[in-house]
Amino acid sequence: MNQIATGTFIARKRKELNLTQAQLAERLGISNKSVSKWERGQCMPDYAIVNELCDVLGITVSELLDGEENERENLRMYDNDQMIEMLARIQRLESQRITIIAIALIVTGIGLLTLSPLFSGSDLTDFTSGALFGIGSGVIVIGVFLATRIIFSYLINS
Incomplete structure (x- = not known):
């Protein structure tokens, strides 16, 4: 497709x-x-x-x-209802994939935020701590955005 x-x-x-x-x-x-x-x-x-x-x-x-017209004499393996059900499954799987990505991003972000305080003392470790905090925060925001998008699309389609 x-x-x-x-x-x-x-x-x-x-x-x-x-x-x-x-x-x-x-x-x-x-x-x-x-x-x-x-x-x-x-x-x-x-x-x-x-x-x-x-x-x-x-x-x-x-x-x-x-994406093209078929010859009307062609033998079709599936009828319209079966094809629509397959399309629905594909769309559900895509939604599940995005949900898993969102959860993974949130968990990764929390992990980075947890690690950031462990680095402190010198300029390099303070920089590393700040970078981990910033990256962790950004990853969480992206994960929450994706999760929110999935929730709203679910609510709209229900």
């Missing part, structure tokens, strides 16, 4: 229907920024609206995920 190919395909099909990004977004009940992100290959459509997107564009889920 190539996000850029899928995004280019969405843009082409949208333009064939003489729809703007805003019009497509309105039909799907989402923001036009989401459509723009899809078309630039920055992200994939959420599994919850894939069927509706395919209906609007007049394509199959398989074509959407492939």
